[in-house]
Amino acid sequence: MNLLEFQAKRLLGRFAIATPIGQVAASESEAFEAARRLGCDRYAVKAQVPLLARMKYNGIAFASTPEQVRAQARSMIGKALRIGETHSIGDIVQQVLVEERIESLREMYVAITLDRSAGKLVMLASAVGGEAIEERAAAEPGLIHRLELTLENNKAVADFHSLASIIADTPEVVTGLANLYRDLADAAVAYEATLIEINPLALTKDGRLIALDVKISADDSALYRRPELAALRQENDRIVCSPTELEAQRFQINYVPLDGDVGVVVNGAGLALATYDLIVDAGGQPANFMDIRTTATSLDIAHGFGMLLTNSQVKSILVNVHGGGMQRCDTIAEGIGIALRRHPRQIPIVICMAGNNADFARTILENNGTRYVAVSDMADAAQQAVALSRRKAA
Numbered sequence: 001m002n003l004l005e006f007q008a009k010r011l012l013g014r015f016a017i018a019t020p021i022g023q024v025a026a027s028e029s030e031a032f033e034a035a036r037r038l039g040c041d042r043y044a045v046k047a048q049v050p051l052l053a054r055m056k057y058n059g060i061a062f063a064s065t066p067e068q069v070r071a072q073a074r075s076m077i078g079k080a081l082r083i084g085e086t087h088s089i090g091d092i093v094q095q096v097l098v099e100e101r102i103e104s105l106r107e108m109y110v111a112i113t114l115d116r117s118a119g120k121l122v123m124l125a126s127a128v129g130g131e132a133i134e135e136r137a138a139a140e141p142g143l144i145h146r147l148e149l150t151l152e153n154n155k156a157v158a159d160f161h162s163l164a165s166i167i168a169d170t171p172e173v174v175t176g177l178a179n180l181y182r183d184l185a186d187a188a189v190a191y192e193a194t195l196i197e198i199n200p201l202a203l204t205k206d207g208r209l210i211a212l213d214v215k216i217s218a219d220d221s222a223l224y225r226r227p228e229l230a231a232l233r234q235e236n237d238r239i240v241c242s243p244t245e246l247e248a249q250r251f252q253i254n255y256v257p258l259d260g261d262v263g264v265v266v267n268g269a270g271l272a273l274a275t276y277d278l279i280v281d282a283g284g285q286p287a288n289f290m291d292i293r294t295t296a297t298s299l300d301i302a303h304g305f306g307m308l309l310t311n312s313q314v315k316s317i318l319v320n321v322h323g324g325g326m327q328r329c330d331t332i333a334e335g336i337g338i339a340l341r342r343h344p345r346q347i348p349i350v351i352c353m354a355g356n357n358a359d360f361a362r363t364i365l366e367n368n369g370t371r372y373v374a375v376s377d378m379a380d381a382a383q384q385a386v387a388l389s390r391r392k393a394a
Contacts, residue, residue: 003215003229006048007216008214008215009022009211012187012198015184017184018208018209018210018211020044020102022038022097022098022099023097024096024098025073025097025098031069031070032069035066035098036066038100040101041064043101044099045061045063045072045097045098046099047093047096048095048096048097056131056273058081059081059093062101078092078094079093080092104200104204105204105205107128107212108125108128108167108202108203109128109130110123110180110198110201111123111125111198111199112124112184112185112188113197114294114295116295118148123158123181124144126145126167127166129201131269131273133199133270134267134268135271137322138268138355149185151189154189155186156188156189160181164178173209177209180201180209184198191229192222192225194217195215195295196217199215217293217295244307248304251296251304252293252297253296253300255289258287259287260284260286261284261313261316262279262314262385262386263288263290263314264286264289264290264317264318265290265319265320266321267323267332268291272290274378282383284385287311287313290308292304292321294327296331297331298332298334299338301331301338302334302335302342309340309345315348316385316388316392318352318381318385319336321352321355323355323356323358328356328361329354329356329361330361333360333364334364336349336370337365340368340370348388348389348391348392349371349372351373352378354376
């Protein structure tokens with residue numbers, strides 16, 4: 001299950017992880033009153049939908065007065081987020097989070113995810129953060145640092161101070177980061193989370209560490225032990241998710257149907273947005289937004305890929321995956337092979353792979369007899385996928 005941002009921040013607050021002061025609003029008048037009560041110099045108004053990279057989709061806006069907050073809330077609530085003037089994406093916005101806009105001296109990244117192949121929780125940390133972290137990690141293999149966590153007496157144990165020393169260079173910040181890493185690990189164990197991500201993690205001028213954006217995914221099979229999470233899941237399902245999106249979420253896939261004919265399979269929200277732009281630049285339209293979570297197994301990926309194969313609207317599929325520590329290419333290749341054995345429909349497939357286990361992934365595709373167009377350049381891959389979709393439609 002995926003929590004909404006305000007819910008995730010509330011849960012982390014129980015573990016002394018600081019977040020901006022804020023309040024959820026379901027109408028423009030509630031947003032105005034929230035801003036008036038908060039009394040901040042500057043505000044952020046953030047659509048509460050399970051869609052990544054909301055800034056690009058006009059799902060995050062800034063304001064200086066409660067009246068401006070009201071106007072920004074009016075532009076979001078009751079509408080789907082939009083790209084430009086013509087294309088909508090994702091769910092109808094039912095709520096916005098009105099919170100203080102924090103001025104950061106520096107933005108960093110930290111996440112804890114479940115490495116299913118190793119059966120361990122792993123902390124990922126970087127000295128840089130932001131929406132493009134996946135692409136940057138793919139281009140710079142050493143950008144994200146990895147630390148395996150060990151469970152002892154139901155607590156996650158690791159050398160958090162050494163990891164913090166790699167990320168920061170002043171004693172005060174190193175100590176603060178080490179404490180935050182420890183608190184985040186405690187939260188991951190307590191909530192049986194498969195992913196907790198803070199991106200960005202802000203360092204302010206006065207030395208505070210503040211989680212500006214938070215994502216939490218919890219293990220569905222553990223919800224019966226966590227009634228507070230189960231209640232949040234039911235509420236979110238009722239408010240924001242279509243049946244198709246719910247199905248994808250249960251298989252560790254972030255999925256949003258769109259109105260194009262080029263199916264898209266990507267690991268990383270930032271990479272997904274870049275791929276979307278390349279398809280549009282090539283004269284095509286994506287049929288979906290799909291982000292494979294780091295916790296997805298090959299069977300999960302097979303289900304997600306199968307959703308594209310069974311969608312008659314899809315005329316070609318572009319697989320653009322970069323293993324930069326987030327998700328291994330061979331796991332994705334295994335999932336593709338399983339999906340193609342399950343579904344008889346033949347669709348042109350273009351695959352652009354680089355990074356973690358990419359060569360092994362190509363071997364898996366070859367051994368499975370997968371027919372695809374191999375491309376090394378993302379822009380070329382998008383152009384070929386668009387051309388193949390037109391040829392298939394003709």
